[in-house]
Amino acid sequence: MKADIINPFIESIINVLSTMANTTAQQGKIFLKKDNLAKGDVTGIIGMAGEKAKGSLAISFTEPVILHVASNMLGEKYTTLEPIVIDMVSEIVNMVLGSVKNTLAEKGYIFDMSIPSTISGHNHNVSHKTIGPVIIVPFMTSIGDFFIEVCFESWD
Amino acid sequence: MKADIINPFIESIINVLSTMANTTAQQGKIFLKKDNLAKGDVTGIIGMAGEKAKGSLAISFTEPVILHVASNMLGEKYTTLEPIVIDMVSEIVNMVLGSVKNTLAEKGYIFDMSIPSTISGHNHNVSHKTIGPVIIVPFMTSIGDFFIEVCFESWD
Numbered sequence: 646m647k648a649d650i651i652n653p654f655i656e657s658i659i660n661v662l663s664t665m666a667n668t669t670a671q672q673g674k675i676f677l678k679k680d681n682l683a684k685g686d687v688t689g690i691i692g693m694a695g696e697k698a699k700g701s702l703a704i705s706f707t708e709p710v711i712l713h714v715a716s717n718m719l720g721e722k723y724t725t726l727e728p729i730v731i732d733m734v735s736e737i738v739n740m741v742l743g744s745v746k747n748t749l750a751e752k753g754y755i756f757d758m759s760i761p762s763t764i765s766g767h768n769h770n771v772s773h774k775t776i777g778p779v780i781i782v783p784f785m786t787s788i789g790d791f792f793i794e795v796c797f798e799s800w801d
Numbered sequence: 802m803k804a805d806i807i808n809p810f811i812e813s814i815i816n817v818l819s820t821m822a823n824t825t826a827q828q829g830k831i832f833l834k835k836d837n838l839a840k841g842d843v844t845g846i847i848g849m850a851g852e853k854a855k856g857s858l859a860i861s862f863t864e865p866v867i868l869h870v871a872s873n874m875l876g877e878k879y880t881t882l883e884p885i886v887i888d889m890v891s892e893i894v895n896m897v898l899g900s901v902k903n904t905l906a907e908k909g910y911i912f913d914m915s916i917p918s919t920i921s922g923h924n925h926n927v928s929h930k931t932i933g934p935v936i937i938v939p940f941m942t943s944i945g946d947f948f949i950e951v952c953f954e955s956w957d
Contacts, residue, residue, distance in 0.1 A: 692848020692915025759848025
Protein backbone atom coordinates (compact mmCIF):
# COMPACT_ATOMS: atom_id res chain seq x y z
CA MET A 646 0.00 0.00 0.00
CA LYS A 647 1.47 3.31 -1.03
CA ALA A 648 1.63 6.42 1.14
CA ASP A 649 -0.82 8.17 -1.16
CA ILE A 650 -3.41 5.56 -0.15
CA ILE A 651 -3.01 5.87 3.62
CA ASN A 652 -2.64 9.66 3.76
CA PRO A 653 -6.26 10.44 2.81
CA PHE A 654 -7.43 8.26 5.72
CA ILE A 655 -5.22 10.14 8.16
CA GLU A 656 -6.26 13.55 6.89
CA SER A 657 -9.92 12.56 6.89
CA ILE A 658 -10.11 11.29 10.49
CA ILE A 659 -8.22 14.31 11.81
CA ASN A 660 -10.53 16.59 9.87
CA VAL A 661 -13.76 14.85 10.92
CA LEU A 662 -12.85 14.86 14.64
CA SER A 663 -11.73 18.46 14.47
CA THR A 664 -14.76 19.87 12.68
CA MET A 665 -17.49 17.59 14.07
CA ALA A 666 -16.24 16.94 17.61
CA ASN A 667 -13.90 19.85 18.32
CA THR A 668 -11.25 17.25 19.14
CA THR A 669 -7.63 17.55 18.10
CA ALA A 670 -6.05 14.23 17.15
CA GLN A 671 -2.33 13.91 16.65
CA GLN A 672 -1.03 11.17 14.41
CA GLY A 673 1.39 8.66 15.90
CA LYS A 674 3.83 6.36 14.16
CA ILE A 675 2.32 4.17 11.45
CA PHE A 676 3.05 0.46 11.73
CA LEU A 677 2.16 -2.81 10.07
CA LYS A 678 -0.20 -4.99 12.04
CA LYS A 679 1.65 -8.14 13.07
CA ASP A 680 -0.84 -9.63 15.47
CA ASN A 681 -4.28 -8.85 16.81
CA LEU A 682 -3.18 -7.24 20.07
CA ALA A 683 -4.55 -3.80 19.26
CA LYS A 684 -7.76 -3.62 21.23
CA GLY A 685 -10.60 -1.17 21.54
CA ASP A 686 -13.88 -0.89 23.42
CA VAL A 687 -15.89 0.16 20.40
CA THR A 688 -14.93 -0.28 16.75
CA GLY A 689 -16.58 0.90 13.58
CA ILE A 690 -15.93 -1.10 10.42
CA ILE A 691 -16.86 -0.21 6.86
CA GLY A 692 -16.06 -1.97 3.62
CA MET A 693 -14.80 -0.60 0.33
CA ALA A 694 -15.52 -2.54 -2.81
CA GLY A 695 -15.01 -1.84 -6.47
CA GLU A 696 -14.14 -3.62 -9.66
CA LYS A 697 -10.43 -2.95 -9.22
CA ALA A 698 -10.02 -2.29 -5.51
CA LYS A 699 -11.33 -3.58 -2.22
CA GLY A 700 -10.54 -2.98 1.39
CA SER A 701 -11.82 -2.15 4.82
CA LEU A 702 -11.46 0.61 7.36
CA ALA A 703 -11.76 0.05 11.10
CA ILE A 704 -11.64 2.79 13.72
CA SER A 705 -11.23 1.58 17.30
CA PHE A 706 -11.90 3.89 20.24
CA THR A 707 -11.35 3.35 23.90
CA GLU A 708 -14.40 4.19 25.96
CA PRO A 709 -13.18 7.57 27.35
CA VAL A 710 -12.28 8.85 23.89
CA ILE A 711 -15.56 7.98 22.17
CA LEU A 712 -17.56 9.32 25.14
CA HIS A 713 -15.74 12.62 24.77
CA VAL A 714 -16.15 12.68 21.00
CA ALA A 715 -19.84 11.75 21.09
CA SER A 716 -20.54 14.30 23.85
CA ASN A 717 -18.94 17.02 21.74
CA MET A 718 -20.71 15.95 18.57
CA LEU A 719 -24.13 15.77 20.19
CA GLY A 720 -23.79 18.63 22.67
CA GLU A 721 -24.76 16.48 25.63
CA LYS A 722 -22.69 14.64 28.22
CA TYR A 723 -22.54 10.86 27.77
CA THR A 724 -20.96 8.60 30.36
CA THR A 725 -21.82 5.12 29.09
CA LEU A 726 -21.62 3.34 25.73
CA GLU A 727 -25.34 3.73 25.04
CA PRO A 728 -26.82 3.20 21.54
CA ILE A 729 -26.57 6.83 20.48
CA VAL A 730 -22.84 6.81 21.24
CA ILE A 731 -22.36 3.56 19.29
CA ASP A 732 -24.29 5.19 16.46
CA MET A 733 -21.78 8.03 16.35
CA VAL A 734 -19.00 5.52 15.63
CA SER A 735 -20.88 4.41 12.52
CA GLU A 736 -21.36 8.03 11.51
CA ILE A 737 -17.65 8.68 11.95
CA VAL A 738 -16.46 5.73 9.82
CA ASN A 739 -19.03 6.66 7.20
CA MET A 740 -17.87 10.28 7.07
CA VAL A 741 -14.19 9.38 7.08
CA LEU A 742 -14.54 6.87 4.26
CA GLY A 743 -16.84 9.17 2.29
CA SER A 744 -14.11 11.78 2.16
CA VAL A 745 -11.42 9.17 1.39
CA LYS A 746 -13.57 7.79 -1.42
CA ASN A 747 -13.58 11.14 -3.20
CA THR A 748 -9.85 11.64 -2.79
CA LEU A 749 -8.95 8.13 -3.99
CA ALA A 750 -11.32 8.45 -6.97
CA GLU A 751 -9.15 11.34 -8.16
CA LYS A 752 -6.19 8.93 -8.01
CA GLY A 753 -8.05 6.36 -10.10
CA TYR A 754 -9.21 4.05 -7.29
CA ILE A 755 -12.96 3.79 -7.65
CA PHE A 756 -14.99 1.97 -5.05
CA ASP A 757 -18.38 1.99 -3.35
CA MET A 758 -18.99 1.89 0.39
CA SER A 759 -20.80 -0.82 2.33
CA ILE A 760 -23.13 -0.30 5.30
CA PRO A 761 -21.01 0.42 8.40
CA SER A 762 -21.12 -1.94 11.36
CA THR A 763 -20.12 -1.24 14.93
CA ILE A 764 -18.77 -3.67 17.48
CA SER A 765 -18.82 -2.96 21.19
CA GLY A 766 -17.45 -5.08 24.00
CA HIS A 767 -14.47 -4.46 26.22
CA ASN A 768 -11.12 -5.50 24.81
CA HIS A 769 -12.31 -7.05 21.59
CA ASN A 770 -9.87 -7.89 18.82
CA VAL A 771 -10.21 -7.03 15.16
CA SER A 772 -8.45 -8.90 12.38
CA HIS A 773 -8.67 -8.65 8.61
CA LYS A 774 -8.40 -11.31 5.96
CA THR A 775 -6.21 -9.72 3.36
CA ILE A 776 -3.33 -10.76 1.15
CA GLY A 777 -1.83 -7.29 1.59
CA PRO A 778 -0.59 -5.52 4.72
CA VAL A 779 -2.84 -4.09 7.43
CA ILE A 780 -1.72 -0.57 8.27
CA ILE A 781 -2.34 0.74 11.78
CA VAL A 782 -2.23 4.43 12.53
CA PRO A 783 -2.42 5.37 16.22
CA PHE A 784 -3.72 8.79 17.22
CA MET A 785 -3.37 10.69 20.47
CA THR A 786 -5.93 13.11 21.89
CA SER A 787 -5.99 14.94 25.22
CA ILE A 788 -8.39 12.28 26.53
CA GLY A 789 -6.67 9.17 25.30
CA ASP A 790 -5.67 7.22 22.24
CA PHE A 791 -7.47 5.58 19.39
CA PHE A 792 -6.35 3.93 16.18
CA ILE A 793 -7.42 3.20 12.67
CA GLU A 794 -6.72 0.05 10.67
CA VAL A 795 -6.70 0.16 6.90
CA CYS A 796 -6.38 -2.65 4.43
CA PHE A 797 -6.60 -2.00 0.74
CA GLU A 798 -6.00 -4.20 -2.29
CA SER A 799 -6.05 -2.95 -5.84
CA TRP A 800 -5.37 -4.66 -9.11
CA ASP A 801 -5.23 -3.10 -12.56
CA MET B 802 -35.89 -6.48 2.17
CA LYS B 803 -37.66 -9.14 0.17
CA ALA B 804 -37.54 -12.87 0.86
CA ASP B 805 -35.66 -13.39 -2.36
CA ILE B 806 -32.81 -11.34 -0.88
CA ILE B 807 -32.48 -13.18 2.42
CA ASN B 808 -32.98 -16.72 1.05
CA PRO B 809 -29.66 -16.89 -0.81
CA PHE B 810 -27.86 -16.04 2.46
CA ILE B 811 -29.64 -18.85 4.29
CA GLU B 812 -29.01 -21.38 1.55
CA SER B 813 -25.39 -20.35 1.26
CA ILE B 814 -24.44 -20.65 4.94
CA ILE B 815 -26.19 -24.03 5.24
CA ASN B 816 -24.38 -25.22 2.12
CA VAL B 817 -20.95 -23.93 3.18
CA LEU B 818 -21.13 -25.51 6.65
CA SER B 819 -22.43 -28.77 5.24
CA THR B 820 -19.86 -29.17 2.48
CA MET B 821 -16.82 -27.58 4.13
CA ALA B 822 -17.35 -28.51 7.79
CA ASN B 823 -19.63 -31.53 7.67
CA THR B 824 -21.95 -29.60 9.98
CA THR B 825 -25.72 -29.59 9.61
CA ALA B 826 -27.31 -26.24 10.45
CA GLN B 827 -31.05 -25.89 10.83
CA GLN B 828 -32.61 -22.51 10.22
CA GLY B 829 -34.60 -20.96 13.06
CA LYS B 830 -37.23 -18.24 12.90
CA ILE B 831 -36.17 -15.09 11.09
CA PHE B 832 -36.68 -11.86 13.03
CA LEU B 833 -35.98 -8.17 12.72
CA LYS B 834 -33.20 -6.89 14.92
CA LYS B 835 -34.69 -4.54 17.51
CA ASP B 836 -31.71 -4.08 19.79
CA ASN B 837 -28.13 -5.21 20.01
CA LEU B 838 -28.65 -8.06 22.43
CA ALA B 839 -27.62 -10.80 20.05
CA LYS B 840 -24.08 -11.65 21.10
CA GLY B 841 -21.36 -13.90 19.83
CA ASP B 842 -17.79 -14.77 20.76
CA VAL B 843 -16.43 -14.39 17.26
CA THR B 844 -18.05 -12.53 14.37
CA GLY B 845 -17.09 -12.23 10.74
CA ILE B 846 -18.22 -9.12 8.88
CA ILE B 847 -18.04 -8.42 5.18
CA GLY B 848 -19.37 -5.50 3.19
CA MET B 849 -21.29 -5.45 -0.08
CA ALA B 850 -21.08 -2.36 -2.21
CA GLY B 851 -22.33 -1.50 -5.65
CA GLU B 852 -23.73 1.39 -7.60
CA LYS B 853 -27.31 0.41 -6.79
CA ALA B 854 -27.01 -1.73 -3.70
CA LYS B 855 -25.05 -1.84 -0.47
CA GLY B 856 -25.16 -3.91 2.66
CA SER B 857 -23.29 -6.02 5.13
CA LEU B 858 -23.27 -9.59 6.32
CA ALA B 859 -22.26 -10.62 9.82
CA ILE B 860 -21.99 -14.20 11.05
CA SER B 861 -21.67 -14.60 14.82
CA PHE B 862 -20.54 -17.85 16.33
CA THR B 863 -20.37 -18.93 19.93
CA GLU B 864 -17.02 -20.42 20.85
CA PRO B 865 -18.10 -24.11 20.92
CA VAL B 866 -19.69 -23.88 17.48
CA ILE B 867 -16.76 -22.26 15.69
CA LEU B 868 -14.29 -24.61 17.40
CA HIS B 869 -16.29 -27.54 16.07
CA VAL B 870 -16.62 -26.01 12.59
CA ALA B 871 -12.93 -25.08 12.34
CA SER B 872 -11.84 -28.50 13.62
CA ASN B 873 -13.92 -30.18 10.92
CA MET B 874 -12.74 -27.80 8.20
CA LEU B 875 -9.07 -28.20 9.08
CA GLY B 876 -9.06 -31.83 10.15
CA GLU B 877 -7.45 -31.05 13.49
CA LYS B 878 -8.91 -30.53 16.95
CA TYR B 879 -8.99 -26.91 18.14
CA THR B 880 -9.93 -25.99 21.68
CA THR B 881 -9.19 -22.26 21.83
CA LEU B 882 -9.92 -19.27 19.61
CA GLU B 883 -6.43 -19.18 18.12
CA PRO B 884 -5.61 -17.21 14.94
CA ILE B 885 -6.23 -20.09 12.54
CA VAL B 886 -9.73 -20.52 13.95
CA ILE B 887 -10.44 -16.78 13.64
CA ASP B 888 -9.15 -17.00 10.09
CA MET B 889 -11.74 -19.64 9.30
CA VAL B 890 -14.51 -17.18 10.21
CA SER B 891 -13.20 -14.80 7.54
CA GLU B 892 -13.09 -17.66 5.06
CA ILE B 893 -16.67 -18.57 5.88
CA VAL B 894 -18.12 -15.05 5.44
CA ASN B 895 -16.13 -14.73 2.23
CA MET B 896 -17.45 -18.02 0.84
CA VAL B 897 -21.02 -17.35 1.93
CA LEU B 898 -21.10 -13.88 0.38
CA GLY B 899 -19.33 -15.07 -2.76
CA SER B 900 -22.13 -17.50 -3.43
CA VAL B 901 -24.80 -14.91 -2.54
CA LYS B 902 -23.18 -12.41 -4.87
CA ASN B 903 -23.64 -14.71 -7.84
CA THR B 904 -27.24 -15.50 -6.97
CA LEU B 905 -28.20 -11.85 -6.43
CA ALA B 906 -26.46 -10.81 -9.65
CA GLU B 907 -28.94 -13.03 -11.50
CA LYS B 908 -31.71 -11.03 -9.80
CA GLY B 909 -30.18 -7.76 -10.95
CA TYR B 910 -28.41 -6.77 -7.71
CA ILE B 911 -24.80 -6.22 -8.66
CA PHE B 912 -22.23 -5.57 -5.96
CA ASP B 913 -18.58 -6.14 -5.11
CA MET B 914 -17.26 -7.55 -1.85
CA SER B 915 -15.00 -5.82 0.65
CA ILE B 916 -12.18 -7.43 2.64
CA PRO B 917 -13.69 -9.45 5.50
CA SER B 918 -12.94 -8.52 9.10
CA THR B 919 -13.27 -10.68 12.17
CA ILE B 920 -14.00 -9.59 15.70
CA SER B 921 -13.27 -11.76 18.70
CA GLY B 922 -13.98 -11.06 22.34
CA HIS B 923 -16.51 -12.65 24.62
CA ASN B 924 -20.02 -11.26 24.44
CA HIS B 925 -19.41 -8.48 21.98
CA ASN B 926 -22.30 -6.67 20.33
CA VAL B 927 -22.69 -5.93 16.65
CA SER B 928 -24.88 -3.16 15.29
CA HIS B 929 -25.40 -1.81 11.80
CA LYS B 930 -26.06 1.69 10.58
CA THR B 931 -28.76 1.23 8.01
CA ILE B 932 -31.97 2.97 7.03
CA GLY B 933 -33.48 -0.44 6.27
CA PRO B 934 -34.17 -3.38 8.57
CA VAL B 935 -31.52 -5.69 9.95
CA ILE B 936 -32.60 -9.30 9.47
CA ILE B 937 -31.39 -11.91 11.94
CA VAL B 938 -31.52 -15.58 11.10
CA PRO B 939 -30.67 -17.95 13.96
CA PHE B 940 -29.35 -21.42 13.20
CA MET B 941 -29.14 -24.51 15.36
CA THR B 942 -26.48 -27.19 15.15
CA SER B 943 -25.87 -30.23 17.34
CA ILE B 944 -23.14 -28.26 19.15
CA GLY B 945 -24.95 -24.98 19.68
CA ASP B 946 -26.41 -21.99 17.94
CA PHE B 947 -25.11 -19.23 15.73
CA PHE B 948 -26.75 -16.47 13.78
CA ILE B 949 -26.34 -14.31 10.74
CA GLU B 950 -27.26 -10.64 10.40
CA VAL B 951 -28.00 -9.18 7.00
CA CYS B 952 -28.68 -5.61 6.02
CA PHE B 953 -29.19 -4.69 2.42
CA GLU B 954 -30.27 -1.46 0.76
CA SER B 955 -30.95 -1.13 -2.94
CA TRP B 956 -32.20 1.72 -5.04
CA ASP B 957 -33.05 1.72 -8.72
